[in-house]
Amino acid sequence: xxxxxxxxxxxxxxxxxxxxxxxxxxxxxxxxxxxxxxxxxxxxxxxxxxxxxxxxxxxxxxxxxxxxxxxxxxxxxxxxxxxxxxxxxxxxxxxxxxxxxxxxxxxxxxxxxxxxxxxxxxxxxxxxxxxxxxxxxxxxxxxxxxxxxxxxxxxxxxxxxxxxxxxxxxxxxxxxxxxxxxxxxxxxxxxxxxxxxxxxxxxxxxxxxxxxxxxxxxxxxxxxxxxxxxxxxxxxxxxxxxxxxxxxxxxxxxxxxxxxxxxxxxxxxxxxxxxxxxxxxxxxxxxxxxxxxxxxxxxxxxxxxxxxxxxxxxxxxxxxxxxxxxxxxxxxxxxxxxxxxxxxxxxxxxxxxxxxxxxxxxxxxxxxxxxxxxxxxxxxxxxxxxxxxxxxxxxxxxxxxxxxxxxxxxxxxxxxxxxxxxxxxxxxxxxxxxxxxxxxxxxxxx
Numbered sequence: 001x002x003x004x005x006x007x008x009x010x011x012x013x014x015x016x017x018x019x020x021x022x023x024x025x026x027x028x029x030x031x032x033x034x035x036x037x038x039x040x041x042x043x044x045x046x047x048x049x050x051x052x053x054x055x056x057x058x059x060x061x062x063x064x065x066x067x068x069x070x071x072x073x074x075x076x077x078x079x080x081x082x083x084x085x086x087x088x089x090x091x092x093x094x095x096x097x098x099x100x101x102x103x104x105x106x107x108x109x110x111x112x113x114x115x116x117x118x119x120x121x122x123x124x125x126x127x128x129x130x131x132x133x134x135x136x137x138x139x140x141x142x143x144x145x146x147x148x149x150x151x152x153x154x155x156x157x158x159x160x161x162x163x164x165x166x167x168x169x170x171x172x173x174x175x176x177x178x179x180x181x182x183x184x185x186x187x188x189x190x191x192x193x194x195x196x197x198x199x200x201x202x203x204x205x206x207x208x209x210x211x212x213x214x215x216x217x218x219x220x221x222x223x224x225x226x227x228x229x230x231x232x233x234x235x236x237x238x239x240x241x242x243x244x245x246x247x248x249x250x251x252x253x254x255x256x257x258x259x260x261x262x263x264x265x266x267x268x269x270x271x272x273x274x275x276x277x278x279x280x281x282x283x284x285x286x287x288x289x290x291x292x293x294x295x296x297x298x299x300x301x302x303x304x305x306x307x308x309x310x311x312x313x314x315x316x317x318x319x320x321x322x323x324x325x326x327x328x329x330x331x332x333x334x335x336x337x338x339x340x341x342x343x344x345x346x347x348x349x350x351x352x353x354x355x356x357x358x359x360x361x362x363x364x365x366x367x368x369x370x371x372x373x374x375x376x377x378x379x380x381x382x383x384x385x386x387x388x389x390x391x392x393x394x395x396x397x398x399x400x401x402x403x404x405x406x407x408x409x410x411x412x413x414x415x416x417x418x419x420x421x422x423x424x425x426x427x428x429x430x431x432x433x434x435x436x437x438x439x440x441x442x443x444x445x446x
Contacts, residue, residue, distance in 0.1 A: 006038070013037030017044075064323040075316065093299060096233045100292060103226050110222060114215045128201050135194055233295045244305040247314065247441045253382065255305075261382055262304045262311075310404050311381040313358035313438050317388060317424050318411070322349035325421055328434040343432035344387065344425035351420045353411040355388055357402040358438075366394050372423065373415020376408055385430075389423035390415050 010019075017040035021032045248255045326346035330339055361380040369375030372389035376396060379385050392412025402408060413420045426435045 010037045013041050017041055065321055093233075096229060097299075100226075100229055100233070100295075103222065103229060104292075107219070107222055107226070110215055110219050114219070117211050117215060124201055131194065131197060131201065138194070244302065244309075248305075248308070248312075253312070258308050258312075258382060259301065259304045262308050308381075311360050312384060313380065313386050313426055313435075314441065315356070315358040315404055316439065317355055317358050317386075317422060318347055318349060318353060319356065320349055320353050322347045322353070322422075324348075325419075328432075328436065343427075344389075344423050345435050346421045346423055348419065348421040349411055351412060352392060353422075354407050355391065355409045355411060355422060357404060357406045357408050358386055359384070360403050361386070361401075363396045363398055363400045363402060363408075366396055366398050366400075369415070371416035373417060374409070374412065375415075378402060378408075383429045385427045387423075387425035387427070389425070390417045390421060 014037050017037040019037060020035045020040070024031045024033065245255050248258055324345065325348045326342055328345055329342060331342045332339055355376075357378060359378075359380045361378040361384075363376060364379045364385075365375060365377035367375065369389065372387070374389075374391040374394055376388045376391065376394060377385060378388075388409060390412055391409040391414060393410040394408075395410070396402060396406075396408045411420060411422050417423075424435055426433050426438060
C-alpha cells in the first residue's frame with residue numbers, strides 16, 4: 001500500500017523533477033545514488049524555506065538598524081536643542097542681571113540726588129529760620145535802642161532845662177529830628193538787606209522743590225522699568241525651572257532633598273548670585289531688593305540643578321546604532337531557567353561598540369562579575385550606582401574618577417549572555433530601579 005502510494009507520488013513529481021542518478025567511481029568499482037523526484041522536491045523546498053528565512057531575518061535586522069539610527073539622531077537633536085536653549089537662557093539671564101544691576105545703579109544715583117536735594121532744602125529751611133531769628137534779634141535790638149534813645153532824650157531834656165536855667169540855649173527840636181532820621185536810615189538799610197536775603201532763600205527753596213518733583217517722577221519711571229525687568233526675569237526663571245523639576249520628579253527623586261545634598265558639597269558663596277544687600281542700617285529690605293533676591297535664588301537653584309544633572313545618570317551609555325532587546329522587569333530567562341527578574345535593560349549593538357559613563361562618579365568595581373561577565377560598577381552622588389555588564393574590554397580601574405561621557409569599556413558577550421549586548425543597571429540605595437525612568441525623564445531637558 002505504502003509502496004504504491006510512494007510510486008504514485010514519484011510519478012506526480014516526475015514531470016518537474018525527473019529521476020537522476022549520481023555516480024561515484026572508485027578504483028575497484030562504480031556506485032550510484034538514486035535521487036527520486038520526491039527527494040529532489042523536498043531538497044528544493046528546504047532550500048527555498050532557508051532562503052526565505054534569510055531574506056526575512058535580513059529585513060528585520062535592517063529595519064532595527066534604521067530604527068536605532070533614527071532614535072539616536074533624534075536624541076542628538078534633542079540634546080543639541082537643549083544646549084542651545086540653555087545657552088540662550090544663560091545669555092538672557094546675564095543680560096537681565098546686567099540690566100538689573102544698571103537699573104539699581106541708576107536707582108541709587110537718583111536716591112543720592114534726592115538726598116542731596118532734601119539736604120539743600122533742609123539747609124534752606126534752617127537758613128530761613130536763622131534769618132527769622134536774626135530779624136527777631138534786630139527788632140529786639142531796635143526796641144532796646146529806641147528805649148535807650150528815649151532815655152537819652154529824657155536826660156538831654158533835663159540837661160537843656162538845666163542849661164536854660166543857667167542862661168544857655170538848647171536846640172532840642174533839631175537834635176531830636178536828626179536822631180530820628182539817622183535811626184530810620186539804619187532800620188531801612190537793615191530791613192532791605194533782610195528782605196532781599198529772604199527772597200533769595202524763597203527762590204532757592206522753590207527751585208529745590210521743583211528739582212525734587214522731577215527726581216521723584218524719574219524715580220517712578222525707573223521703578224516701572226524695574227518692575228518690567230523683574231517680571232521678565234521671574235517668568236524666564238519659572239519657565240526654565242519647570243522641566244528640571246519634572247525631570248527629577250519623574251526619576252523618583254525629591255528635588256528639595258537633591259538640592260540640599262548638592263549644597264552640602266558646594267557651600268561656597270560670592271559672585272553674581274549672592275543676595276543683594278542695599279541697606280546696612282538694619283531696616284527691612286525694600287520690595288525691589290526682595291524680588292531681586294528671589295530671582296537670584298531661582299538662578300542659583302537652576303545652577304544646582306545643572307550640577308545635580310551631571311551627578312545623576314541622565315544620559316545614554318551608548319551612542320552608536322543599537323536596539324533594545326530586553327527591558328526591566330520579570331521575563332523568561334534566555335538560558336531556559338524559567339521566569340526571572342531582569343534588574344536592568346539590554347542594548348544590543350556591534351561587538352566592541354564604545355560604552356560611556358552616564359554620570360560623574362567613582363569606579364568601585366572593574367573586573368569579572370560571575371554571570372555579569374566583565375563588569376564595571378560606578379558610584380555616583382545621592383546613593384546612586386550604575387552597572388555595565390557583559391563587556392569585552394575594561395578601560396577603567398577601581399578608584400578612577402570618571403565624568404559623564406567618558407569611555408569606560410567596549411560592548412561584548414562575556415558572562416551569562418546569549419549574544420553581543422550591554423546589560424545596563426541603575427540602583428538607588430542598593431535597590432534596582434528601571435533605567436528607562438531616567439532616560440525618559442531626561443527627554444524633558446536633554
